Amino acid sequence: MKQHLSILKIGGNIIEDDAELDKLLKLFAEMDNPKILVHGGGKKATALLPKLGITPKMVNGRRITDAATLDVVLMVYGGLVNKKIVAQLQALNCNAIGMSGADGNSIQAHKRPVKNVDYGFAGDVDSINADLIKNLLHLGITPIFCALTHDQKGQLLNTNADTIASELAMGLGNDFEVILYYCFEKNGVLRDISDEDSIIQRINSKSYQKLLSEGVISEGMLPKLHNGFHALNNGVNEVRIGNLALFEKENSNYTTLVL
Template sequence: MKLSIIKIGGNVIENKEELSKFLKAFSELKGPKILVHGGGKLATKLGTRLGIKSKLIDGRRITDEESLGLITMVYAGLVNKNIVAELQSHDCNAIGLSGADGDTIQAHKRPVKDIDYGYAGDVDGVSTKTIAKLLEAGLTPVFCAMTHDGKGQLLNTNADTIASELAIGMSGNYETILYYCFERKGVLLNVNDDDSVVKNIDSASYQDLLKQKIIADGMLPKMENCFHALQKNVHQVRIGDISMLDPKSTLFTTLTL
């Protein structure tokens, strides 16, 4: 059976209208599905109001105790529950989760090397049995970007990573399709032309795109993450904007091995 795992980016969460459009499209998606979200910019905004400074290195949050409280409120509370309530209005029986809920995602605090990321969690595993039971009960899990260490500690984990680890974990039971929704229509040949989408990328053409420097900067870790998932039995990865959830849409990038 197919399972769709969709990660939405900060730009969708930030914009109420865009989010509503996305949630409607998501609710209409057939078959079992999982949604994954972060909420970094909203956390930074609330932090400013509370006098908590957000420290980011290469886009990754340094999560001290105050920041952890902040993201627990914003990711698991404000963002997650509003998404769940809105999905319910579209008859999508959503259930909001952090990785601590149902012990669904186990992680450990990232060891300190050059940088101390604080309460950042690197994923150890996913409770596929529990997640499968929720899906079989007709529920649609909505994961925020948090995990736990099983010893009582919540941890901040990148939403892209959570989406790929969930897809990898569920690939034993399902034919998983991993969607990364972001602000562009896919991987672009020309960053200034939104229609220059590379429709298909496989391992060989990926190497070409790397050589031509078409994939660089921020796109690079995203793509590495995608190919890692494909190597771990994820069936397919799709990258594009929210229009790719439309069954008629063909303008997005599909990645296969």
């Protein structure tokens, strides 16, 4: 029987809120089974860019990562945010290790081809080094991945954290029973964004398409559901979307994705 593995991606608003992040990391540290945490840090990077004389560039909600922006993203994601999380987890007796995709050649990617928009040094994932990550987990070490990958030619790439979490879940699905969590400030996928109680508790492939056509799912929720269903179609056991209540045993007020 396969061992359970929890892969948790945390959203930017949780990273920005010290109290919420502290609560989440305590819950994460208390998980007995092997676990991986994935984070971004886009809001911190966006706030820092103008202070360094760099104008943030976004198209359709996605960051344009030019060379100067990539340097800032590297500092924020791989340094500031990652190492603070690792240090907090060590204080909670969770033996964490901070990682980018370049560390241990853990996540290879390629620079996104230019079609309608040139996203600069944005990466699309090609492969996961499952053996390395599996060995770390078996040693009782918890990987903390920032949203950076590499192309094995010396180039780091800014990569969507939702995608990294999904790719890790798929890459480790042969060795573990994987539950993928997308944890952010909302209670789950909401039918009405202004009503926190309008949680859609269960979404399958058919209802997902209907919600897309109705415009219920849009903007920041799109990559979570796209990657969630992609993961389910490629061996991941379960995908849950919600806030910190995801980890309360008696709670069912979150969204579960099913095929």
